[in-house]
Ligand code: ADP
């Protein structure tokens with residue numbers, strides 16, 4: 248009986264379309280209404296308290312305790328008016344999701360009464376019982392104290408009936424246990440480093456922020472079908488499943504019209520997101536069937552990171568209202584495109600200038616080139632670290648597959664800017680330049696905006712591409728917290744800018760004229776970072792060979808890639824710039840390895856369970872029905888007819904046995920390999936054992952299960968198939 252699948256499909260077919268009640272007002276009338284943002288703060292805070300929060304947001308100044316009390320009271324009044332009964336410190340532990348522990352606003356008092364209470368103390372700091380969050384050995388369980396501390400740069404918001412206060416999460420000894428702490432530090436270092444470099448060009452620049460605009464890809468799967476797939480439910484991806492006859496080869500889904508049911512879901516989560524101040528703006532179908540993308544307008548990096556975390560949460564919640572499940576996994580379906588989260592990144596000054604956007608004058612263009620070239624240099628010097636910060640068990644399925652950015656880091660500049668860089672390299676003289684030479688150089692630089700306008704290069708195969716006024720880091724995984732890659736990117740660019748400034752100043756000290764000094768150091772950066780530039784097809788085999796020749800790394804698996812996290816180079820950058828100390832960085836390394844191991848372990852277990860409990864019994868039952876059929880034929884036919892008519896069935900019976908045998912043998916071997924890996928205590932060795940000795944069984948087992956899917960009667964196949972998962976609208 249096609250029990251599970253049939254039942255699941257029935258639920259789909261009988262479903263009444265979801266009606267979404269849209270707010271009758273315009274977006275501008277409800278945008279950010281659930282955020283304790285500038286408007287709400289103005290309304291609820293005294294002038295003094297307002298100024299104190301604004302100063303903290305803009306300059307990172309401390310908020311005095313007295314002020315914190317005022318802010319807390321105002322926040323509570325505002326949240327209560329929105330119907331909130333509880334508050335929580337909202338933080339981003341290294342599990343990758345967000346964490347919250349809700350406390351009611353009241354506190355019991357003597358005589359069985361209660362008073363409403365939420366003061367500065369509760370706002371500024373909390374001590375969640377955090378012993379079971381990953382900490383990489385930083386916090387022993389007996390010393391379970393971890394603190395969350397208010398991050399005033401990201402506004403509080405109301406979600407459901409809870410006031411959520413964005414916070415950092417640190418150990419008792421002050422070490423970072425979360426994603427946000429190092430990000431804030433990296434952003435701070437970048438601010439200072441970039442402001443210093445901006446002084447060469449514009450003395451009015453006193454603050455530089457990093458900007459981030461992410462694009463979130465995801466799949467939608469009908470909830471009933473999802474529930475009938477234990478692998479999807481437990482690992483987020485289909486461990487088995489034969490590719491459907493029709494996949495994405497017709498490219499008819501990309502930018503096609505969005506199915507009604509998906510549109511209803513999108514509208515609903517977009518409205519929730521907009522109310523939370525997430526400036527979501529774009530939505531479209533992606534390449535694979537049932538794959539979609541959404542993107543907001545870019546924002547300051549820390550806020551954008553919080554908004555992405557929040558959005559993923561909102562999406563999952565809202566999806567359930569529509570009987571959908573959102574798959575944020577990087578590769579839920581083998582053979583079909585995976586999902587990424589492009590991180591569009593730039594830097595912006597308090598004077599309103601995008602530092603990666605060419606300007607109108609040679610001076611602003613030299614500033615543009617300075618930031619542009621330093622970014623390329625930073626990527627060149629830290630390519631392995633960039634690869635490490637996007638590594639995960641999930642993303643391993645995507646990077647290097649032929650639809651995703653390769654695991655090899657490179658930068659795409661576009662023909663025009665490549666030419667500009669080549670020209671700079673040729674024209675800048677190491678010795679003293681004549682006034683004519685300088686003028687020619689500056690004139691050349693002055694032409695950038697014009698040529699960029701008709702720069703139509705849109706190389707989609709590069710993991711790190713310049714797209715006119717920003718870089719797009721495309722290798723980030725769809726389920727990742729952007730804070731990881733953003734800490735690295737901002738950190739390495741800051742580090743490079745500091746180095747650049749020092750080198751230019753050294754030349755200036757030797758009486759080299761400022762612009763000339765800048766040109767000379769830029770030229771050096773261009774020469775030194777040549778091997779990271781690649782304009783060709785990043786998906787091609789030739790690139791793998793070429794990259795190897797150039798000496799670029801190609802780490803295919805997470806355990807290999809993660810090593811760069813604790814390299815001397817990485818530690819040097821993070822420790823020296825106070826983004827992360829040695830212990831924190833090593834702890835993180837251990838946590839990521841452990842997470843990797845656990846993911847593969849779970850997948851392996853689920854795979855074995857499914858094979859044993861779903862696949863093999865189904866195959867045997869079907870095989871038995873074939874045997875019955877053969878027996879029957881034998882009974883009613885003479886030997887000659889029987890030989891002719893039972894041939895196919897007999898072959899199928901053998902084929903099924905062969906597949907079952909291999910599945911059984913490989914599952915047993917894999918289980919043994921797991922047992923061996925489980926007793927390894929060294930996290931590094933264990934992760935690599937799981938990678939090389941356990942995961943290596945996945946493809947073979949899957950191959951034979953998928954073959955059975957093709958042979959066994961459709962009616963009795965226990966798992967919803969790709970065509971159902973991907974084409975149910
Ligand atoms: P696609 O990559 O799909 O072609 P776009 O190139 O239009 O899409 O990129 C869209 C994303 O880039 C949006 O999220 C947008 O907000 C973001 N973006 C645009 N300018 C900047 C910037 N200066 N800094 C960061 N992100 C930006």
Ligand code: MG
Pocket residue numbers: 462589719
């Ligand atoms: Mg993009």
